[in-house]
Amino acid sequence: MNILVAxxxxxxxELGMGGTIARLSSEGHRVLLLDLTDGEPxxxxxxxxxxxEAAEAARILGAERRTLDLPNRELVHSxxxxxxxxxxxxxxxxDVMFVPYHEDAHPDHVAGTRIVEDARFxxxxxxxxxxxxxxxxKWLFHYYATHLRIVPQPSFLVDTTGFAARKREAVLAYRSxxxxxxxxxxxxxxxxxxxxxxxxxxxxETAEPFFAREPIGLAGLGGIVK
Numbered sequence: 001m002n003i004l005v006a007x008x009x010x011x012x013x014e015l016g017m018g019g020t021i022a023r024l025s026s027e028g029h030r031v032l033l034l035d036l037t038d039g040e041p042x043x044x045x046x047x048x049x050x051x052x053e054a055a056e057a058a059r060i061l062g063a064e065r066r067t068l069d070l071p072n073r074e075l076v077h078s079x080x081x082x083x084x085x086x087x088x089x090x091x092x093x094x095d096v097m098f099v100p101y102h103e104d105a106h107p108d109h110v111a112g113t114r115i116v117e118d119a120r121f122x123x124x125x126x127x128x129x130x131x132x133x134x135x136x137x138k139w140l141f142h143y144y145a146t147h148l149r150i151v152p153q154p155s156f157l158v159d160t161t162g163f164a165a166r167k168r169e170a171v172l173a174y175r176s177x178x179x180x181x182x183x184x185x186x187x188x189x190x191x192x193x194x195x196x197x198x199x200x201x202x203x204x205e206t207a208e209p210f211f212a213r214e215p216i217g218l219a220g221l222g223g224i225v226k
Contacts, residue, residue, distance in 0.1 A: 010174070011039065013033050013098075018163075020210075023162075037067075041073075042177065044176045045176035056173040057171070060169050097120060097141070113142070120140060152209045152211070158207060159199070160206045202225045
């Protein structure tokens with residue numbers, strides 16, 4: 001299965017669902033991390049550093065990575081941005097897509113999610129100038145990497161037991177963001193606490209929350225965590 005995980009900046013995917021990405025790749029799925037921007041400028045980073053960190057994080061999680069050249073801090077929902085993402089969708093042909101939760105205090109997150117959601121629709125259209133053959137990803141889910149001080153009310157949780165350490169390692173690969181930048185060092189602790197909490201909701205060691213706007217069908221009860 002091909003799985004596309006989009007984020008407005010490098011590290012959003014790792015923060016929101018790094019354990020799930022590691023689990024999916026270990027199960028043999030092909031996972032592409034699509035960064036809409038390169039994440040710069042930031043207080044302690046630069047473009048070459050962020051590119052190296054993002055590549056290392058993807059390696060740790062067993063995923064591929066691609067970065068678009070859209071502007072950080074000025075990301076806007078536009079036809080050009082939608083078509084750039086739609087081109088990636090047509091080339092990669094994902095079965096499942098993940099985007100950040102649609103409510104956020106960060107304008108890039110709100111715009112980025114809207115761009116990808118609409119690009120999913122654009123990618124399936126015929127008689128367009130988009131490269132490649134039309135493609136529609138059947139499923140789109142939201143992960144939580146929000147700047148709002150909210151407690152997620154997820155539609156479902158993914159058991160990440162055994163993959164929390166790889167998530168932590170991937171996040172810490174972004175040294176410029178979570179080691180050098182002292183203000184962000186506690187983020188890693190918060191992620192660990194959140195993973196333990198959501199795991200406790202389904203009786204596992206760790207878990208990550210997701211939101212679905214569309215109903216999810218079950219073929220049976222065999223996959224439900226006991």
